[in-house]
Amino acid sequence: MPKDTDFLYVSARIKYLETKLLGKNDIERILDAPGPDEALKLLNDTEYGYDIAEMENIYEFEQVLDKSMLRTIRTLKESFENHELITFFTLKNDFHNLKVIIKSMILGKDNGYLSRLAEISPEEIKKYAEGERAANIPDSLKAAYHKAMGAYELTKDPQRIDFALDQALFDEMGKIASTSRDPFLREYLTALSDLTNIKTMLRLKKIDGDIRTLDNALVNGGSLPKEFFKEMFLESSQSLIEALESTPYHQIIDEGITQWESTGSPSVFEKLIDNFMISLARRGLYKPFGSETVIGYLAARENEIKLLRIIMVGKINGISSDMIRERLRDVYV
Template sequence: MAKNDYTYAVARIRAREGKLLSASFLEQLVSAPDCDSCIRLLREKGWGDKDGEAPFELLSKERERLWELMEELVGDLSVFNVFLYGNDYHNLKAAIKETCMDVHLPGIYISHGTVDPEVIQTAVSKKLFSELPSTMQTPARTAYETLLTTHDGQLCDVILDRAALTAVYQAGKDSGNEFLALYGELTVAAADIKIAYRALRTGKEPDFLTQALVPCDSLDLPSLIEASGKGRKGLSEYLKTTAYGKGTDALDVSCSAFERWCDNLLIQRIRPQLHVPFGLGPLAAYILARENEIKSVRIILSGKINHLPEESLRERVRETYV
């Protein structure tokens, strides 16, 4: 579809951007006395659709609304596969663990992937991996056999996480859209850095990183693996030679602080889409903006439920798009 074909869709999104949560509103939530007060504030903003919704049910509803809107605007959601593959692999991971552990985990599957969760669940439970998309078949079979024979859940996760990141990265590259390619690049690079950081903290061997990391344009994997083997200082020194050098201070604090820095970097990079009148870019930016604010609200609600101090929540809340 030509970029001009999205002009009407972008116009619709422009009308909705004004309803995105602002930084000042997120501060209101952080300052609210409890979770119920946060829910009331969110309802005043139009979140949720019925009284008595559980906090995380409300968040799920907002994600449903987001993707229902996108389907209405573009029809074929495959243009946003770069955002959807992660859901597929989440569901694949869930199906494998349910099957191998012989348990039922209610509510573990999520919607809006490229494959119906029931198809994934059936394929795994019956070991009919050929019924999955071709790119999922090998990692699904390998992860299933690994968990079944070794009972190593972490290794199973590594196999599927790597496959998911590879799918996201390739979808960005194949999209022909600079913005979607940027999303794929930043997603994989951030994941690689977090994997390397956790590996050095837990004393993983270089072979682990070779299996877990996914190639991307903005990182040199051999250099990243070598730097990880030199400890935090070595990793920081390498990252300062990359586009992610400004994130080293956050990484020195914690992996979650670095994840926040990466999320904020993405929001900063997508803000120019606020002024683009057509194309997929503004639509994709709106998706990320909505997902980002839902993540921030989830952090705040979880913090209120667990009685975390306000300052701790402020340190975790993400930047807003508007």
């Protein structure tokens, strides 16, 4: 297991980079801008300014966010040797691309945005999906591809592709956490897995899904066993709230389910999950050095980009600041 002192150099760089993160007041100023152009102008003096200057139109703001995150990843990779911690966060982008490519093949048309933040070139993934077995992708992605295609061929249900790839993703994240033997990474994954499974179960309950579908959708890596979810699947919302009363997730479940049932929307529940995860990651903010600083900073950057995306999409679509504010997550700093 890496020692905290192995992270001295990268932690020092991160402590400087943390000063560049957007705080609550920064986000409020951007949110209060009258339109998307004015919101972008407020970002000119931030880390995003250089890329904003190269934009040709407002719709290229996604590229600005991607370029910023790519610089973060590159800076961290240059600063320490344990790239597994970085891969833990970037791996979801590879699996996202695999989902998009498989569904595009099945539907015969483009089916989504390919992430530029993945470790593996989407072109190589596409080559493999089209039958070029010499394509340069890791065995884990090859296995995930065949698992997803097998699930789809068995049922002809595109949702089974999502389930299969989500399970494969969490299995790979679990391998990274196990190999790294990092207690905080393990704790972070446990919470993420538990909350993912809780959200999945609630979604399936809302659409009158069945236990077989639930079993195919649950991911590994959490502290709550799969049998717990199968039992709770048939119980009332109040029973679930009571069953999780002694867990760290109690407030999320209590408030989140109440809001979901009263509004018919899972947005508050999803916001509470994100806030819980950023609160957990914030431990890195208070450690001078160690893996927590890396994990916390990566989570912080992902969260910041999500906040800016919510604001900019809202501004472009003419949504009021108050409505956008309801969707915003907590900031890291």
